[in-house]
Amino acid sequence: MEKAKVSVIQLFAMMLIYELGSALVVSYGVTAKKDAWLAILLGMCGGIALFFIYYFLFRQxxxxxxxxxxxxxxxxxxxxxxxxxxxxxxxxxxxxxLRDFGDLLLSSTLTETPLLALNILMVLTICYVLYLGIEVLGRTAEVLMVILICLGITGNLLVFLSGNVNLHHLQPFLEEGWKPILTTAFPLTTLFPFGEMIAFTMLLPYLNRPELSKKVWVSALISSGLILSYTTSLDIAVLGVEQVERATFPLLSTIGKVNLFEFIQRLDALVVFTFLITMFFKISILFYVSVIGMVDLFQLKNHQSMLLPSGVILLILSMVIASDFAEHIEEGLKTVMFPLHIPFMLIIPLLMLFITIIRNLFNKVS
Structure with a gap:
């Protein structure tokens, strides 16, 4: 493993930005209709339950x-x-x-740019930062979290001042009953993005104060859950649930409706910049933990030598993963949920938990 240490604030910043990722701009939890905010909060509770499995193993x-x-x-x-x-x-x-990132930029701002060019630029940037080490990524997260907070406050103020928020779009509460909320919360909003925090089980050994890992992780989970729940509610309050369901990136449409004094308008750049920051960290962390996994398994001297070849694999995978964006989303929400996400985020960690508990009991008896 890399000889590096990450501070508590840096780990919190990385976790928070990682959790927001693409969930901030896509139609997140909207299968629960107007109660999407509640499905996200329930998913957050499921994410906290998963955390205690990961945390037990980390403590061992x-x-x-x-x-x-x-x-x-x-x-x-x-x-x-x-x-x-x-x-x-x-x-x-x-x-x-990485494919999410490329497709959003293609559909929102850089419509004439090839997807491959966008993805190459992102991969090269990620490889450069990770070559410098996890500490550099942590310090970058500290700075960019402040920028994200400023962007969020500015965007929210402008949306409210433009008078587009209609809270009646969120009523009535439980219009469809509990069933769509629970089926959305488990497994969808629990695993995406809260279950994806399993990636940080590879990074916790870097924390300079490991005794604070529980507080940092739970704080990041709750903060991101509240932000995502609020953002989805805002999208529905501005656009209405039908438009949010149809929109590929509803947050872009929400900000696009801002028009103050016929002067302050077309603020899509706020969302695109936010998305650039969150996706940079999400891809970087997932890519980094994959690389240090290889270093650990194959007993390599350092992670730097693996970055470029792994970056090429990442790039090729992002291009061949689906023929278009609609297929990519369909695959992410339905095809890979049960064969991939549930085993890796829930079943295998639970198996590890049970084996460890049984082994500890036998050791005590003997």
Missing amino acids: YPNLPLTGYARKIFGKYLGWVIGLLYTVYFMYDASRN
Whole structure:
């Protein structure tokens, strides 16, 4: 592992920005209709439950990443294979997010630019920052979190001042009953993005004060859950639930409606800049944990030598993952949910938990 240490504030900033990711701009949780905000809050509670599984394993093996303690729990060979599967899974998730990034820029601002060119620029930027190390990424997150907060406050003020917010769009409460809320919350909003925090099981050994990891993680989960719930409510209050369902990126449409004094308008750049920051961190962290997984499994000297070849794999994956954006979204929401996300975020960590508890009990008895 890289000889680096990340401060509590830096880890919180990375976790918060990572969680917001693409969920901030897509139609997140809208299958629950007007009660999407509640489905997101329930998903956040599910994410906190998942955290306690990950946190228990981290407390048992505080100096090891996920790929390291998988070998301790499942044995040298099976654990190595499971670690490799997680490494591939993180790379796949990074490629999905890279595709999200490219497609949003294509549809919103850079309509004539090839998708490949956008993705190459993003991958090169990520490789450069990660070459400098995780500490540099942490310090960058600290600075950019402040910029994100300023952008968020500015955008919200302008939306409210433009008089487009209609709270009647959020009524009546529980119009469709509890069923769509619960089916949206479990598994969709629980796993995306809250379950994706499993990536940080690879980064917790870098924390300079590991005893504060629980507070940092739970704080980031709750903060991001409240922000996402609020943002979805704002989209529905401004656009109405039908338009949010149809929109690919509803936050863009929400900001697009701002028009003050026939002068302050076309503020799409605020959303695009926010999206650039959140996606840069989400892709960087998923890509980095995949690379340090390889370093750990293959006992390499450092992660720098693996960045460029892994970056090429990331780039190719993002291009071949789907033929168009509609197929990409369909695959993300339906196709890979049960065969990929649920086993990696829930089933395998639960297995690790049970094996560790049983082993600890036997050790106490003996």
